Amino acid sequence: MAASGVHPKQAKELNSIVEYAEPLFEFLEGLPHEEKVILVGHSIGGLVLSMAMERFPEKVDVAVFAAHLMSGPELGFHSILEECDWIFSV
Secondary structure, three states, X not given: OOOOXXXXXXXXXXXXXXXXXXXXXXXXXXXXXXXXXXXXXXXXXXXXXXXXXXXXXOOEEEEEEEOOOOOEOXXXXXXXXXXXXXXXXX
């Protein structure tokens, strides 16, 4: 994730959750076609998992949500953002 671990971007440089998730998306795009991953997300990382599952369903074998909303067939990433708009306005 951007602004986490060894990623060089700083938190104050991020303008959206999509920018935060971009390193994961780049990693998933680079995976060989036959490889799958297990993703674990805590708190706001659950939104990132939802985004990754929607964008790369063929690459995510298992997703573990810890202390966060989980998307589903009727509740996708964009629906979660609409429901939880207050999270980003704090």
